Amino acid sequence: MPLASNFFSRPWVRWAAIAIVVVAVLAVPLGFSEYTNQNLARIGVFAVAVLGLNVVMGYTGQVSLGQIFFVGVGAYVTAYGATHGWNIIVVLVASTIVPGVIGLLVALAAARLGGLAIAMVTIALPIIGVPLAKRLSDYTGGSEGVSASFSNAPGWSGLYNDQWQLYMVIVVGGAVFLLTRNLVRGKYGRAFAIVKSNEAVAASMGISPYRYKVMAFTVASLIGGVSGFLYMAVIQFTSPETMTFSHSITLLASMVIGGSASIVGSLLGGAYYVLVPQWTNSINPNLTELLQGAILLLTLFLFPGGLVTLAREITQRVRRPNRHSSGPEQQHTSAAEAVSSHGEAEQDPTVTGISTERQHKS
Amino acid sequence: MTLLELESVTAFYGPVQVLDAVSLSVPEGGAVGILGANGAGKTTTLRAISGTVRAGGRIMFDGVDIRGKRPEQVAAMGVAHVPEGRGSFGALTVRENLRIGAYLRRDRKGVESDIELLLELFPNLRDRYKAHASSMSGGEQQMLAVARAFMAKPRLLLLDEASLGLAPSTATTVYDAIAKLRRESGIAMLVVEQNANLAFHIVDSATVLETGRNVLTGTSAELKGMDEVRRAYLGG
Amino acid sequence: MGQFIQLVIDGLSNGSIYAVLALAIVLVNQATGMVNFAQGGMAVLAAYLTWWMTEHGLPLLLAILLSVLVSFVVGGLLERFVIRRFERGDPDTAVVVTIGLLTLITGICGWLWSYNNKQFPSLFSLHTVNIFGAAVSFRSIGTFLVIVAIMLALQALFLGTRFGLALRAVAINPDSAALSGLPVGRLLMAGWGLAAALGAVAGALVAPQLTLTPGMMDEALVYALAAVILGGLSSPIGVVLAAWMIGVLENLAAVYVDFIGHDLSVAVPFFLIFVVLIVRPQGLFGRKAVVRV
Numbered sequence: 001m002p003l004a005s006n007f008f009s010r011p012w013v014r015w016a017a018i019a020i021v022v023v024a025v026l027a028v029p030l031g032f033s034e035y036t037n038q039n040l041a042r043i044g045v046f047a048v049a050v051l052g053l054n055v056v057m058g059y060t061g062q063v064s065l066g067q068i069f070f071v072g073v074g075a076y077v078t079a080y081g082a083t084h085g086w087n088i089i090v091v092l093v094a095s096t097i098v099p100g101v102i103g104l105l106v107a108l109a110a111a112r113l114g115g116l117a118i119a120m121v122t123i124a125l126p127i128i129g130v131p132l133a134k135r136l137s138d139y140t141g142g143s144e145g146v147s148a149s150f151s152n153a154p155g156w157s158g159l160y161n162d163q164w165q166l167y168m169v170i171v172v173g174g175a176v177f178l179l180t181r182n183l184v185r186g187k188y189g190r191a192f193a194i195v196k197s198n199e200a201v202a203a204s205m206g207i208s209p210y211r212y213k214v215m216a217f218t219v220a221s222l223i224g225g226v227s228g229f230l231y232m233a234v235i236q237f238t239s240p241e242t243m244t245f246s247h248s249i250t251l252l253a254s255m256v257i258g259g260s261a262s263i264v265g266s267l268l269g270g271a272y273y274v275l276v277p278q279w280t281n282s283i284n285p286n287l288t289e290l291l292q293g294a295i296l297l298l299t300l301f302l303f304p305g306g307l308v309t310l311a312r313e314i315t316q317r318v319r320r321p322n323r324h325s326s327g328p329e330q331q332h333t334s335a336a337e338a339v340s341s342h343g344e345a346e347q348d349p350t351v352t353g354i355s356t357e358r359q360h361k362s
Numbered sequence: 363m364t365l366l367e368l369e370s371v372t373a374f375y376g377p378v379q380v381l382d383a384v385s386l387s388v389p390e391g392g393a394v395g396i397l398g399a400n401g402a403g404k405t406t407t408l409r410a411i412s413g414t415v416r417a418g419g420r421i422m423f424d425g426v427d428i429r430g431k432r433p434e435q436v437a438a439m440g441v442a443h444v445p446e447g448r449g450s451f452g453a454l455t456v457r458e459n460l461r462i463g464a465y466l467r468r469d470r471k472g473v474e475s476d477i478e479l480l481l482e483l484f485p486n487l488r489d490r491y492k493a494h495a496s497s498m499s500g501g502e503q504q505m506l507a508v509a510r511a512f513m514a515k516p517r518l519l520l521l522d523e524a525s526l527g528l529a530p531s532t533a534t535t536v537y538d539a540i541a542k543l544r545r546e547s548g549i550a551m552l553v554v555e556q557n558a559n560l561a562f563h564i565v566d567s568a569t570v571l572e573t574g575r576n577v578l579t580g581t582s583a584e585l586k587g588m589d590e591v592r593r594a595y596l597g598g
Numbered sequence: 599m600g601q602f603i604q605l606v607i608d609g610l611s612n613g614s615i616y617a618v619l620a621l622a623i624v625l626v627n628q629a630t631g632m633v634n635f636a637q638g639g640m641a642v643l644a645a646y647l648t649w650w651m652t653e654h655g656l657p658l659l660l661a662i663l664l665s666v667l668v669s670f671v672v673g674g675l676l677e678r679f680v681i682r683r684f685e686r687g688d689p690d691t692a693v694v695v696t697i698g699l700l701t702l703i704t705g706i707c708g709w710l711w712s713y714n715n716k717q718f719p720s721l722f723s724l725h726t727v728n729i730f731g732a733a734v735s736f737r738s739i740g741t742f743l744v745i746v747a748i749m750l751a752l753q754a755l756f757l758g759t760r761f762g763l764a765l766r767a768v769a770i771n772p773d774s775a776a777l778s779g780l781p782v783g784r785l786l787m788a789g790w791g792l793a794a795a796l797g798a799v800a801g802a803l804v805a806p807q808l809t810l811t812p813g814m815m816d817e818a819l820v821y822a823l824a825a826v827i828l829g830g831l832s833s834p835i836g837v838v839l840a841a842w843m844i845g846v847l848e849n850l851a852a853v854y855v856d857f858i859g860h861d862l863s864v865a866v867p868f869f870l871i872f873v874v875l876i877v878r879p880q881g882l883f884g885r886k887a888v889v890r891v
Contacts, residue, residue: 057690061688062690063690063693113875116827117827117871117875119693120823120868124865124868127820127864128862131861131862131864132862135861135862249697249701253701256694284709286709287705289704289708290702290706292701292705293698293699293700293701293702293705294702296697296701297698297699300684300694300698301683
């Protein structure tokens with residue numbers, strides 16, 4: 001339908017479409033039930049967490065099994081700040097900076113090591129994090145965890161708590177998504193992609209793999225911290241249980257299934273993280289793990305790029321029914337693609353299928 | 363007696379056609395060259411023979427149609443392919459590389475004496491016998507790759523761009539050694555080379571490929587005499 | 599002094615558990631180039647199978663042997679049908695696939711046999727022997743000896759046999775291996791099959807001590823991976839020594855270093871990895887990969 005793609009490539013149409021979407025999104029909390037709003041808010045929380053993981057793993061290709069650790073730290077810092085009466089902006093900043101600093105330190109040390117070693121170091125984070133959280137009970141409330149409620153709707157807003165919290169998630173999460181989108185679309189994103197595809201090539205181009213790995217990892221931990229802040233806002237309780245290794249794996253699976261190296265994929269990943277365990281538990285709790293493993297494997301077999309690639313294929317077929325999709329070699333053309341899904345970052349076409357040899361990691 | 367016969371062989375990489383009716387034949391004990399510029403389809407021709415790439419047309423080895431056979435099966439029939447880029451087992455030692463070459467053989471004594479023979483021919487390999495292949499220079503790795511192929515005692519040796527990435531003197535050394543091996547063993551060879559001068563060291567005849575088709579075929583003497591060949595491939 | 603010896607002995611015993619998993623991981627890596635996060639899960643599944651057979655009256659040794667055989671076959675099939683298509687691609691995707699496999703296998707165990715602990719019969723008796731003032735059980739000794747035997751067998755396999763060489767060649771360069779006539783597909787399956795069989799032995803050795811649950815090997819897996827990194831991906835002896843070292847140091851640190859204590863002793867292997875890798879990136883016993891560009 002060539003007429004339709006011409007229509008969508010006009011600038012005013014794009015802006016109008018974005019405006020409509022924004023208004024619709026802002027109206028959502030007012031329209032849905034408390035239960036739905038809470039679920040949506042949780043999805044937002046974990047979408048941010050998955051986004052962080054995507055920055056270091058999806059875009060830069062470094063396996064990180066420690067993202068949930070930063071979420072946990074962010075949540076703990078938020079709880080501490082909230083229970084000590086800090087200003088909420090200060091709390092937000094602290095819950096972002098503290099995990100960010102930890103992430104930076106870990107990255108500075110670990111980024112020099114090979115792939116498997118990095119994975120091990122990131123595994124260490126939740127594994128050591130849990131007993132550490134129990135140990136530092138003065139700050140963390142030990143095994144029992146800590147609650148904090150600072151996200152109740154203020155009187156002047158006339159909103160219910162769940163609506164207020166969802167707005168918080170939308171505003172803060174939305175800001176993070178936008179900033180990240182700009183990051184990965186810009187020159188840093190391109191550097192990440194080159195480091196991911198071939199470090200030797202990156203180095204020869206003057207792009208230091210070490211530097212960009214550290215950057216990606218730090219950004220991921222910063223974003224994880226924000227996710228932790230939102231986590232406390234929505235769930236209002238955290239404990240060592242928040243950052244277990246098994247949650248780490250579920251987060252990884254969510255990223256892969258939602259779509260690695262994709263902004264929209266991170267949203268889908270958040271939805272997966274929240275909704276699928278609810279669903280599988282309702283069928284049969286004993287079946288939960290089995291189903292999750294099966295879904296992850298099926299996704300890797302059928303849509304290695306995640307569900308977001310499925311969504312892309314469908315929207316492409318709809319817009320151009322005559323065009324065959326020729327897989328990863330397909331050259332993405334023109335403005336029509338740019339409009340295609342609001343805010344989605346495309347996988348760099350030069351990255352897919354570049355090297356036919358196996359990359360040997362030491 | 364014709365050992366290898368290619369008739370109108372075609373091959374595709376995805377939707378792109380790389381070989382378009384390539385034909386050639388190699389007699390028992392003979393040596394034929396495949397010349398041409400980059401991208402002409404020379405490497406793909408060898409891959410079609412060794413089974414690494416699927417092809418159409420006819421590929422007859424020793425009277426048997428080997429199209430569609432897996433590389434392991436083609437190798438077992440007596441075809442040794444020295445791939446472009448050497449294909450060494452980097453993390454294995456020279457000794458281990460040679461032993462892998464002899465994987466299909468059962469004659470222990472024969473293998474030992476062949477190793478000796480090859481180390482005589484390639485003294486560098488003897489010096490680096492216990493070293494890892496990845497720590498060797500390009501020329502040494504090329505010699506190792508050729509030696510590895512010879513360890514299989516093949517009837518046909520497919521040699522792909524043996525001079526690639528080598529300094530001219532090293533490339534000449536390698537080709538001299540290969541020529542000597544040919545004289546002593548009588549193995550048939552199919553040699554892909556961009557540098558026609560080097561190829562003519564070894565081959566009796568050659569075919570020139572351009573965009574997947576034969577454009578010239580003849581004996582070495584004939585080809586060396588042709589102006590086009592001289593200009594395009596022999597440096598005028 | 600007695601406590602020290604006891605801690606060391608216990609540490610060696612724990613370390614043996616990590617060692618046997620680490621050996622399986624090394625085997626799969628040497629044979630297919632991948633790091634298999636599901637190794638522990640496969641061992642657990644084999645252990646459940648063994649347990650199930652003993653519950654139906656089979657003698658323990660026979661049950662173990664049968665599950666070793668079944669594991670060999672299942673391992674080969676897994677390689678062929680699940681893992682094969684990811685072997686040539688991005689190694690990190692391969693890791694995620696094995697993580698998915700781990701989740702699936704653990705889930706299967708949980709679904710078939712529930713998440714409650716089950717008691718697993720012990721191959722060796724629990725009688726103890728006195729060594730330098732420490733009480734050592736026959737089970738510990740037996741486990742230790744089995745592992746040493748396996749380690750030596752693997753070392754011999756890789757370095758001394760044609761088959762071992764073929765396994766390594768296929769992992770290093772499958773295309774060249776095919777051109778030399780190696781049956782690549784069959785060798786890949788054999789590699790996974792052997793590792794799975796090894797895992798079955800591991801599972802049977804540790805289940806009595808850890809009690810059988812789907813997540814039984816999760817912690818051991820992390821330690822095993824640490825041992826693999828420390829010991830070097832290419833060295834069976836190296837990873838076993840590393841695993842023992844981790845087991846012993848962890849125990850000693852838990853008792854002698856106050857601020858670590860038992861709960862944080864899990865930090866010890868990671869700290870070790872860090873220190874060692876900064877000094878020697880290829881691990882304590884691994885070979886340095888020199889790549890001429």
